[in-house]
Amino acid sequence: MKTVAFIALSVVGLGFSLSGAVGILRMPDLYSRIQCSSKTVTMGALPALVALVVGEGVLSDYASRALIIAALLLIVNPAASHALARAAYKTGEPMWPGAVRDDVAERRQRSAGARSGSGSGSDGDRPKSGGEDGGAEGRR
């Protein structure tokens, strides 16, 4: 019974990890790859960790470490993916040519148009980050 549960959970985890890895290999642009990466952690790593807990028993050393790792991954990995996607968008990483929506660009365009009317060029491109960038420039 325990073996069956272990095998089922680890097959789910390994299947999602494999699909995430194939997605990272084959997806057309960076943002889709980031999405595959976070899917790998949520649906791939957590069932595998639960499988270890089931296999070793809840009160073992392995189970406590596996639960700690599950909590850490749940907190840390979305933060890392978010920071990476944000940095990639700000540095102008190109989207897949077939992508149909870019909500951030639309919102920026709208706010730049409402503010000055001539919100084009480098000013309208990143309206919020001007202060931060200036600070970084000053410190450099």
Place this chain on the structure above:
Amino acid sequence: MSLDQNLYATVALAEIAIGALLILRLAAGPTVSERIVALNTLSTQATLAVLFYAAAADRTVYLDVAVWLASFSYLGAIVWSRYLERGLL
């Protein structure tokens, strides 16, 4: 009490095989950000592989390696994305 050790070893080997797929993207990714995505996922797979290898080898000491990896491997992605976003601070 615990399961057959070969099961754990099989899962660890499968995680390593998935990591090999990610190494392909790590080597081929055209931009730095794509390499970082692959590296981030690879560190998760490495954590799982170490954890299952610890269960397979029945060594509790190896668990701390996995906890350390899970705690600190994200720093690479954070630091690199800060660097890409703002330049050297």
